[in-house]
Amino acid sequence: MADYKNIKGFNIQYLDSDPPNPIEGQMWFNSTTQTLKGAEAGGVPAGTWASGTSLNTARRSVGGNGTQTAALASGGSDTSPANTGVTELYNGSSWTEVNDMNTARRGPENVGTQTAALTIGGTATTPVANTESWDGTSWTEVNDLNQARGFGATAGDQTAALFFGGSNPAAAPPGDFENAESWNGTSWTAITNMANKKNGPGGLGTQTAALAVGGYTTVALANVEFWNGTSWTEVNDLNTARYGVGAAGLFTAGLAFGGNDATTEVANTEAWDGTSWTEVADLATARSDGTNFIGTQSSALYAGGNTPAITAATEEWNVPEYVVKTFTTS
Numbered sequence: 001m002a003d004y005k006n007i008k009g010f011n012i013q014y015l016d017s018d019p020p021n022p023i024e025g026q027m028w029f030n031s032t033t034q035t036l037k038g039a040e041a042g043g044v045p046a047g048t049w050a051s052g053t054s055l056n057t058a059r060r061s062v063g064g065n066g067t068q069t070a071a072l073a074s075g076g077s078d079t080s081p082a083n084t085g086v087t088e089l090y091n092g093s094s095w096t097e098v099n100d101m102n103t104a105r106r107g108p109e110n111v112g113t114q115t116a117a118l119t120i121g122g123t124a125t126t127p128v129a130n131t132e133s134w135d136g137t138s139w140t141e142v143n144d145l146n147q148a149r150g151f152g153a154t155a156g157d158q159t160a161a162l163f164f165g166g167s168n169p170a171a172a173p174p175g176d177f178e179n180a181e182s183w184n185g186t187s188w189t190a191i192t193n194m195a196n197k198k199n200g201p202g203g204l205g206t207q208t209a210a211l212a213v214g215g216y217t218t219v220a221l222a223n224v225e226f227w228n229g230t231s232w233t234e235v236n237d238l239n240t241a242r243y244g245v246g247a248a249g250l251f252t253a254g255l256a257f258g259g260n261d262a263t264t265e266v267a268n269t270e271a272w273d274g275t276s277w278t279e280v281a282d283l284a285t286a287r288s289d290g291t292n293f294i295g296t297q298s299s300a301l302y303a304g305g306n307t308p309a310i311t312a313a314t315e316e317w318n319v320p321e322y323v324v325k326t327f328t329t330s
Contacts, residue, residue, distance in 0.1 A: 024322060036327040042320035044271045044297060048281045049315045053094045055303050057086045058312035061151070062304045063119045064291025065110035068092065068316055071294045071301050072134065074119050077106035079310050083124055089114055090301065099138045103130045107150030109203065109292060112158035118183070120163050123150035127168040133158065143187045147179050153203030154293060155210035159185035162207050162227065165198035165215060176217050180227070182207065194225050194232045202247030202256050202292055209251040211272070216243035220262040226251065236276045240268045244288030248300040255297045255317065258305065260288040265308060271297060283315055
């Protein structure tokens with residue numbers, strides 16, 4: 001019978017502490033804890049959420065973009081409650097307030113990086129079509145959406161973006177939208193509508209390969225639609241129907257987290273592999289309407305939102321390369 005050394009090429013080690021960077025399949029005996037341990041592959045199923053530093057201004061319906069270590073959060077509704085134009089930058093350790101947006105609003109959606117971003121739509125006194133461009137220092141008004149609305153979703157970046165879904169009670173006719181628009185760096189153009197109206201979906205991906213995740217019409221939706229640059233196609237549903245959902249990543253490797261199932265806020269996190277959704281580790285705090293579209297499937301960020309109380313909490317999602325297991329007998 002083959003033994004461990006013949007299979008793996010090394011012996012089980014006798015160590016006084018766990019090795020700092022074990023490789024998959026490595027085993028050792030920890031003499032301090034008197035336990036036999038081993039390392040197995042990590043990956044998305046082993047991902048977890050951990051607390052980060054809170055926003056300076058607690059708010060819900062806040063726009064977000066960037067990466068986990070270089071993020072931007074703008075707008076929202078604070079605890080007054082009142083709309084705000086407050087903008088904050090996250091460096092992986094703390095949030096810093098910078099120049100406000102020109103138009104205070106809740107429910108804007110963002111795309112881009114910490115130094116080159118757009119914030120799009122939202123609701124001031126009424127839903128707005130305003131688009132503002134961020135250059136790393138200040139916001140500048142640029143061309144508006146064709147359809148004023150808040151609580152839509154985005155994909156792409158500052159020069160090649162999508163905006164889809166949303167709601168405008170003051171429109172004619174009023175209600176939720178299936179409308180989608182494309183941004184070329186200068187102006188917005190109406191494109192093919194989604195199959196379903198969606199208020200408060202999550203958005204992820206690029207201008208030519210995006211997902212619209214969940215949302216709300218008269219009920220919370222599990223529906224997911226894929227944009228291929230030309231048309232929308234329904235793909236596999238979320239396991240948990242919800243709106244006000246956060247999202248991160250790409251069409252081939254995405255993440256959806258939090259939201260409201262039309263009864264209460266949820267903590268559920270689901271990973272997308274390009275075909276289907278799989279439940280992974282929950283948020284520490286169930287909430288909806290936090291920042292959307294920050295990070296990747298393996299390194300994401302979620303800040304602010306409803307718990308249902310308005311919160312400033314930040315959580316960071318990380319996926320380990322390996323997981324240390326302790327072997328026991330039964």
